[in-house]
Amino acid sequence: MQERITTAGILMKEKSFFIAKREDKGSIGGLWEFPGGKNRYGETEEQTLIREFDEELGLSVSVGRLLHSHDFTNKDTLYHLKAYSVYVEDFSTMKLSVHTEYRWVDLDDLQSYDFAPSDQEIVKTLLKFWKKSFFEVCI
Secondary structure, X not given: XXXXXXXXXXXXXXXXXXXXXXXXXXXXXXXXXXXXEEOOOOOOHHHHHHHHHHHHHOOOEEEEEEEEEEEEEEOOEEEEEEEEEEEEOOOOOOOOOOEEEEEEEEHHHHHHOOEOHHHHHHHHHHHHHHOOOHHHHHO
């Protein structure tokens, strides 16, 4: 079985999270996600997030701490998903290239969105640790 690293960026503004809806194609088409993507061989996880946010959203990000990690299998590939906090200074350059829309969503409302299966695990982690002031320490 092949193994790959994939990443997700957790972008937060006050107590809202940035999520984006994928175009209606591919295995997660039409589903919501925390933007990110597959690691190219030789890239660090941080480099992957910087590249993916630039390619998919036209945003320049800086990468913070690892907030969540889990493994899942899709089409005979074992993925190691790594979700990091990310920061954006300037949203004026944002453009959607593989997403149809984006939203800022309060933590309590995240569960009402139809997330990609791998990102559903991230939502669970956010809900679990928020109450323990995890983000006050990590973000």
